[in-house]
Amino acid sequence: MYPIIVFSVSGLLMLYLGLSVSKKSxxxxxxxxxxxxxxxxxxxxxxxGLYFNNMVEVSNTLILVQSVVILAAIxxxxxxxxxxxxxxxxxxxxxxxxxxxxxxxxIMVSFQNLIMLFVGLEILSVALYVLAGSDxxxxxxxxxxxxxxxxxxxxxxILLFGIAMFYGATGSFDINSGxxxxxxxxxxxxxxxxxLIFIFIGLLFKISAAPFHFWTADVxxxxxxxxxxxxxxxxxxxxxxxxxxxAVYSFSFEYDNWSKFLVIIIGLSMxxxxxxxxxxxxxxxxxxxxxxxxxxxxxxxxxxxxxxSFGNLxxxxxxxxxxxxxxFGVFLIVSNDQLVDGRPNENINVFNGLFKRNPDLAxxxxxxxxxxxxxxxxxxxxxxFFVLNDAATKGYLWILILxxxxxxxxxxxxxxxxxxxxxxxxxxxxxxxxxxxxxxYVCAAMTVxxxxxxxxxxxxx
Amino acid sequence: xLTLSLFIIPLIAGLVLLNIKNKGLAxxxxxxxxxxxxxxxxxxxxxxxxxxxxxxxxxxxLSDFAIRFHLGLDGLSLIMVGLTVVLVSIILLAIKNLxxxxxxxxxxxxxxxxxxxxxxxxxxxxxxxxFFFELALVPVYLIANLWGGENSSKITFKMFIYTVxxxxxxxxxxxxxxxxxxxxxxxxxxxxxxxLPNLIKQILFWGLLLAFSIKMPIFPFHTWLPxxxxxxxxxxxxxxxxxLSKMGVYGLIRILLPFAPSGIQLYGExxxxxxxxxxxxxxxxxxxxxxxxxxxAYSSFAHMGLMAGAVLTLSVTGLQGAIxxxxxxxxxxxxxxxxxxxxxxxxxxxSLTTLGGMTQSAxxxxxxxxxxxxxxxxxxxxxxxxxxxLMLKAVFDFNxxxxxxxxxxxxxxxxxxxxxxxxxMYGPSNDITIKITDIGTKEMMVLVPIVIVVLLTGVFPxxxxxxxxxxxxxxxxxxx
Numbered sequence: 053m054y055p056i057i058v059f060s061v062s063g064l065l066m067l068y069l070g071l072s073v074s075k076k077s078x079x080x081x082x083x084x085x086x087x088x089x090x091x092x093x094x095x096x097x098x099x100x101g102l103y104f105n106n107m108v109e110v111s112n113t114l115i116l117v118q119s120v121v122i123l124a125a126i127x128x129x130x131x132x133x134x135x136x137x138x139x140x141x142x143x144x145x146x147x148x149x150x151x152x153x154x155x156x157x158x159i160m161v162s163f164q165n166l167i168m169l170f171v172g173l174e175i176l177s178v179a180l181y182v183l184a185g186s187d188x189x190x191x192x193x194x195x196x197x198x199x200x201x202x203x204x205x206x207x208x209x210i211l212l213f214g215i216a217m218f219y220g221a222t223g224s225f226d227i228n229s230g231x232x233x234x235x236x237x238x239x240x241x242x243x244x245x246x247x248l249i250f251i252f253i254g255l256l257f258k259i260s261a262a263p264f265h266f267w268t269a270d271v272x273x274x275x276x277x278x279x280x281x282x283x284x285x286x287x288x289x290x291x292x293x294x295x296x297x298x299a300v301y302s303f304s305f306e307y308d309n310w311s312k313f314l315v316i317i318i319g320l321s322m323x324x325x326x327x328x329x330x331x332x333x334x335x336x337x338x339x340x341x342x343x344x345x346x347x348x349x350x351x352x353x354x355x356x357x358x359x360x361s362f363g364n365l366x367x368x369x370x371x372x373x374x375x376x377x378x379x380f381g382v383f384l385i386v387s388n389d390q391l392v393d394g395r396p397n398e399n400i401n402v403f404n405g406l407f408k409r410n411p412d413l414a415x416x417x418x419x420x421x422x423x424x425x426x427x428x429x430x431x432x433x434x435x436x437f438f439v440l441n442d443a444a445t446k447g448y449l450w451i452l453i454l455x456x457x458x459x460x461x462x463x464x465x466x467x468x469x470x471x472x473x474x475x476x477x478x479x480x481x482x483x484x485x486x487x488x489x490x491x492x493y494v495c496a497a498m499t500v501x502x503x504x505x506x507x508x509x510x511x512x513x
Numbered sequence: 514x515l516t517l518s519l520f521i522i523p524l525i526a527g528l529v530l531l532n533i534k535n536k537g538l539a540x541x542x543x544x545x546x547x548x549x550x551x552x553x554x555x556x557x558x559x560x561x562x563x564x565x566x567x568x569x570x571x572x573x574x575l576s577d578f579a580i581r582f583h584l585g586l587d588g589l590s591l592i593m594v595g596l597t598v599v600l601v602s603i604i605l606l607a608i609k610n611l612x613x614x615x616x617x618x619x620x621x622x623x624x625x626x627x628x629x630x631x632x633x634x635x636x637x638x639x640x641x642x643x644f645f646f647e648l649a650l651v652p653v654y655l656i657a658n659l660w661g662g663e664n665s666s667k668i669t670f671k672m673f674i675y676t677v678x679x680x681x682x683x684x685x686x687x688x689x690x691x692x693x694x695x696x697x698x699x700x701x702x703x704x705x706x707x708x709l710p711n712l713i714k715q716i717l718f719w720g721l722l723l724a725f726s727i728k729m730p731i732f733p734f735h736t737w738l739p740x741x742x743x744x745x746x747x748x749x750x751x752x753x754x755x756x757l758s759k760m761g762v763y764g765l766i767r768i769l770l771p772f773a774p775s776g777i778q779l780y781g782e783x784x785x786x787x788x789x790x791x792x793x794x795x796x797x798x799x800x801x802x803x804x805x806x807x808x809x810a811y812s813s814f815a816h817m818g819l820m821a822g823a824v825l826t827l828s829v830t831g832l833q834g835a836i837x838x839x840x841x842x843x844x845x846x847x848x849x850x851x852x853x854x855x856x857x858x859x860x861x862x863x864s865l866t867t868l869g870g871m872t873q874s875a876x877x878x879x880x881x882x883x884x885x886x887x888x889x890x891x892x893x894x895x896x897x898x899x900x901x902x903l904m905l906k907a908v909f910d911f912n913x914x915x916x917x918x919x920x921x922x923x924x925x926x927x928x929x930x931x932x933x934x935x936x937x938m939y940g941p942s943n944d945i946t947i948k949i950t951d952i953g954t955k956e957m958m959v960l961v962p963i964v965i966v967v968l969l970t971g972v973f974p975x976x977x978x979x980x981x982x983x984x985x986x987x988x989x990x991x992x993x
């Protein structure tokens with residue numbers, strides 16, 4: 053609960069600081085705010101309960117999930133250093149928007165009331181619509197922003213419609229009021245069901261699960277890379293946990309019905325995401341389609357519905373955040389070093405010869421890609437293993453086999469950039485700023501550490 | 514504990530070497546590590562019979578999943594770990610004196626491969642086995658790319674995708690096994706495996722078979738091999754042919770045999786036919802090769818086919834022969850690839866058409882080459898003979914026609930190997946080969962141990978067969 057307050061205040065403060073403080077000192081201030089927010093979450097450790105008239109829930113596991121979100125924001129902020137100072141006129145606004153987006157994400161992982169879900173989603177989305185279009189002179193960025201906004205507004209509309217239906221059926225916005233309807237009011241059940249499906253669809257839009265994924269590639273490609281990384285990690289984490297709260301905590305009595313619906317979405321996401329990614333040559337588009345398939349994997353933990361599913365999902369999102377942010381981070385540094393027509397080169401060939409130019413970056417990229425494809429001794433292996441095992445225990449054997457076959461397919465496109473790093477090049481070696489370097493090292497080290505000892509984090513749940 | 518130190522020492526040394534720039538220091542570290550590893554292994558060997566508790570290391574890894582970090586050595590593991598330790602020491606010795614850039618990093622990556630291989634060969638938990646199985650490939654992939662030539666990234670990409678693709682099917686099988694037994698322990702899974710429903714048994718068999726047959730490789734999954742072996746730099750080729758391909762055979766014996774016996778009963782014959790087809794096919798292609806590395810690559814592929822066939826006959830002789838041949842082929846392949854590298858460094862050519870008459874100027878090389886070559890063509894009193902004989906007998910007992918076909922390969926093997934020898938060492942010498950110098954102490958330090966092993970295990974095969982017998986007899990799934 054405290055991080056929500058901290059970031060609401062610090063976001064506003066940031067806006068004013070932008071007027072008076074030099075550009076260089078904004079990043080440390082931003083990082084300090086984020087760290088304070090991260091630590092303030094632990095004030096509520098071992099003090100579970102409902103706050104603000106049953107609007108948000110606080111519990112140890114939720115604090116851990118919130119920490120994942122804030123940690124991802126810290127890592128993204130760590131990468132932004134050089135970029136913001138050089139290229140952007142008013143970095144304070146973007147830092148503030150990122151903090152507001154985090155507030156939205158935090159609300160979404162801990163809501164107890166559907167109104168809060170809506171409010172959280174809007175805070176998160178509106179901030180991101182702006183961030184997506186923050187590179188004002190880039191046409192693709194404008195396109196991305198408009199597309200994201202239209203699609204997002206559309207999805208929010210559907211979500212809101214679903215919430216209204218739910219309210220009509222139950223007379224309450226509280227997420228725990230569903231079960232009483234199902235038992236006491238058979239005639240209200242149809243509304244309840246329509247509401248449920250629409251809420252699901254609204255959220256699946258946001259997590260870019262197939263067949264609601266059409267905006268993903270364009271938005272990922274058009275947005276500035278740093279915000280693509282932000283979007284890929286924080287939005288995914290927030291939305292998947294919102295879905296988890298709804299599906300597992302409040303609607304688990306309908307498991308038999310919605311799991312059938314969800315498992316089809318998962319299969320589609322895996323197939324469409326992976327097969328489409330194979331044909332891409334733009335790195336951001338590859339990661340966009342990969343994020344569709346990763347969304348499928350994350351959704352697996354919903355149909356897993358075991359004791360450990362929540363921890364498994366937490367582990368998945370953390371591992372995904374480390375891998376994605378380090379992948380985008382290396383790409384950010386390399387692509388800004390090599391301009392094509394005045395814009396960063398986003399093609400896979402930007403990685404050509406990276407092993408000669410900067411071996412550390414190449415190794416970090418290797419670890420990140422290995423983790424995303426789920427090769428052992430990176431955290432990505434365990435995260436996929438846990439969710440697949442959960443789903444298979446519930447009897448969904450075919451999804452286990454599909455998941456592993458699709459991982460095999462994903463190897464092909466995750467290894468495209470790695471292949472390029474071994475190539476030859478005339479470009480000179482790359483220098484990396486200290487903060488970005490530290491961020492990337494932390495991501496890579498954590499990916500390997502969690503790959504060797506996954507229970508370091510998972511054991512906390 | 515001993516097994517753990519065999520794994521930990523090269524791991525740490527490898528990581529240290531990756532961060533060292535000084536070549537001399539790196540060489541001495543790798544030498545010291547080799548000596549320590551061999552010493553630890555010899556000690557492990559000496560306590561193997563009476564104090565085998567010393568060899569085991571067992572700690573829970575994921576407690577709620579019953580996945581354990583469990584390393585241990587039985588007869589088969591002992592042989593394979595010994596092969597790894599000795600062969601990697603020889604490879605390290607060989608690499609130090611070759612003119613590669615960035616030798617410390619190369620040595621470091623080889624040591625990391627050693628760590629992973631020790632892990633594969635001593636893992637007692639299926640997931641641990643899977644991790645190391647995948648992990649062993651990563652340093653070799655890096656070696657092949659960073660020290661390879663022009664096209665290496667394309668070729669190693671093919672190899673990597675192929676083999677990882679295969680092992681993902683192994684993962685499917687392992688997850689299924691785990692779900693049924695709720696344990697990753699190889700021994701306890703063996704007990705539950707017969708109770709599985711038929712469909713699961715089928716998936717298990719094909720998944721595991723696919724993984725191991727790509728790794729070895731068995732016909733028709735061999736298409737990655739010729740390019741990967743011939744275009745990769747020699748250190749990567751040595752590791753691939755000498756050790757990594759053995760992971761496939763080891764997997765067949767350790768995992769497939771006890772976990773999917775019913776599948777082997779049903780389909781074993783088809784797979785043996787494929788394996789023998791690969792054996793004959795590889796031998797015939799090897800006869801036509803003019804590029805020496807490619808020739809050795811095809812001969813390697815042919816040998817792997819026979820090993821797979823022999824294992825799947827489910828007979829004691831076949832298994833004993835395959836285990837023996839794994840060791841023999843490991844040394845022979847590394848020796849041959851090293852000699853090919855020496856020839857290339859001295860003459861600048863790998864083509865049989867431009868070589869010849871080297872025996873005039875390099876008599877020592879000729880002798881060393883001859884011994885390794887005779888081991889490879891399975892002449893009696895060399896190591897190749899024992900394994901080939903046992904394996905051919907097993908295949909012949911299984912089915913006479915297949916046995917005779919497999920026997921043909923010995924003839925073919927003699928043809929391509931002796932052709933290789935004749936075209937490089939004998940015949941008229943030309944401008945280049947007349948001027949080369951003979952090998953010196955540095956090369957002898959590598960080749961002499963190989964030659965000793967070739968002759969020693971050829972004359973006293975029981976050195977290895979006695980150890981493997983204890984394992985083979987305890988396997989319990991073999992036809993009597």
